[in-house]
Every structure is written in C-alpha cells, then in structure tokens.
Amino acid sequence: MVRTIGLAAAIGCTLAFTAGPGFAQGYPDKPVTYLIASSAGSSPDVIGRIMADGLSKTLGQPVVADDRPGAGGTVAGAIAADAPPDGYTILQINVNHTAGEELYPDLSYDLLGDFIPVARFASSFYVFVVPPSIEAQTFPEMIDLIKSKPGELNYASAGVGAATFMVTELLKSAAGLDLVHVPYNGGGPATQSIVAGETDFYGSPYATAKAFIEDGKLRALAVSSLERSPYLPDVPAASETVPGFDFTAWYGLVVPKGTPDDVVEKIRSSIAAALEDPDVKKRLEDQGYAPISDTPAEFGAFLKKDVETMAKLVRDNNLKP
Secondary structure (H helix, E strand, O other): OHHHHHHHHHHHHHHHHHOHHHHHHHOOOOOEEEEEOOOOOOHHHHHHHHHHHHHHHHHOOOEEEEEOOOHHHHHHHHHHHOOOOOOOEEEEEOHHHHHHHHHOOOOOOOOOOOEEEEEEEEEEEEEEEEOOOOOOOOHHHHHHHHHHOOOOOEEEEOOOOOHHHHHHHHHHHHHOOOOEEEEOOOHHHHHHHHHOOOOOOEEEEHHHHHHHHHOOOOEEEEEOOOOOOOOOOOOOEHHHOOOOOOOEEEEEEEEEOOOOHHHHHHHHHHHHHHHHOHHHHHHHHHOOOEEOOOOHHHHHHHHHHHHHHHHHHHHHOOOOO
16 A cells, blocks of 8 residues: 555656646636745845735736745745745845855755746945934045944844845955944844934945935945945945955745746746836835846856855955854
8 A cells, every 4th residue: 555655756756757848827816925035124024025026917926925034045045945946935035145155054944956046126225324323424534434443333233144244245355444243133223223213324236325325324434345336326435445345135035945947937037027127226226226037047147156156255354153
C-alpha cells in the first residue's frame, strides 16, 4: 500500500514537472503575496505598495503588500525562501539584502542561491537630514560639528544591515566621523525619531524624507549620489565635501528558487507593463525614483556584483549586526 501511494505520488510529481512550461497559462488564479522587508511608512513600503498596485493591474489578480520588517530585511527573506516556488510569493529586495549576505553569516537562506532574480525596477538616492534643532546649516558645518563632539551625536537607522545603516556607516568611514548608532525596527520609526528630534542625523531615502523637507520639519544637507539630483538641485552632493562618496538606492523583485520559468517571465513582463502605466510611472517619479526594467539575467549580474561590493564594505569597516 505504501509503495502504491509512493508510486502514485512520483507519477504525480513527474506530470506536474512536465506540465511546468504551461503553468503560467493559468497563473495567477488567486491573490499574490508581495513581501516588503520593512515597516509601514518606510521608503521600501511606499515603493512596494506602488509596485504591488501596478502588478495587481497587469497580473489581473490582487497583489497584497505584506510588511515583514526586522534584521536588515532578513526576516522577510527567510519567509520568502521557505515559500512554495509557485509565483504566489514575491520578495522585494534592496541593498539591505545584498549587505546581509556578509553581515549575517548564519542566514537560513542564500540570496544568490535560493532565489531567482526577476527584475530590478527602480533606483534613487538618499538624503542626509537633520532636525531644525541642529545648529549646522550646511553639510560641511555638520561634518565639523560631529568632529567637534566625537561620540556625542547620534544617527538613526532602520536597523543593522538596512540601507540607512550602510549609507551612514560608509560616510563615517569616508569622513572619519564618530557617531553613535541608534537602530530602529524599520524606516518608519527611524524617520519618526529624526522628525521628533530624538536623533541627530539620518541618511534617509528621498521618498521618505521628501514631505518633511518640504514642510521644514527636516533640513536636507546633502544627497548620497555622486552628483546633485534634479529632485533637490539646491542640495549639494556629499561628494562635494567627502570626495568620491556615492551610495544609491535600488529595488528589485525575486521569487523562490524552483519557480517555473514561464511564471518568472509572466511576472517580469507584468513588471515591465506596470512601469509603462502612466499612474505607476508618475507615482514613482513623484517619490524621486527612476524606473528600470531589467531582465532576469541583467538583475542577476547586478545582484552578484552588489553582494561583492557590500561584502567588501562590511569587511573593510568591520561592521557587525
């Protein structure tokens, strides 16, 4: 009896495998979970909900944004790695995940080995901000202020391994700064801390800081891109004070390894179609994001390079979780 059941199961698996190339014809026929490795109100959450809305239209099924913050994005990564490889769980990733490969040696998953890259879909920059209570009015003045008070001022982040952590740690290393790290469980709480004046300095995604800068609740001192941004033309690049400084934001989507090729292609083409939607494009650009439409191969090559770049940054600066 056991052997009969086993044989039937084996035949069923074989049929399912051979039917794989046609799997996407019925995909998706139920809601899709879109995992966001950050908290509500954070930049990954904002951009994730824009893309989830766009994919809901192009895939023809609800794509449900699901915030799972914690441990520099690795909580959501572990959930996605354990999900069935059927296209119904999509993980949004960014530099948090590539840095996490080196920061967290005991991860339960391997970013490059346990996921299939689908597409990178947006890039942007970070902006270094301070609350109005900080006396420094310019980026050079803030650098001088930090140096005059070593270990007395602090900076907020969305947690060790988060991009908001990496961008400021890179600045600390490049400029020789002594800032105390204050980690929060996600970008939302970190942003609230700097707006409330509970922390002194924050390397924020532009999308998150934009409204607070416009309202005068935060002062923008410098952008993290190598050159000035057209979104903040009057704000200097950090590289004007710290030569060579450059750190940009990116977002992409991956699915668990084993997801059928035609399902991956269906998601990829749906991403490309969503980026052509005037509403999605405008919402992304309003937040300071440039749409990108990578192929899986292009995104895979980018990920491999970024993992290597972040690993070097972590090792060179002896960063620890």
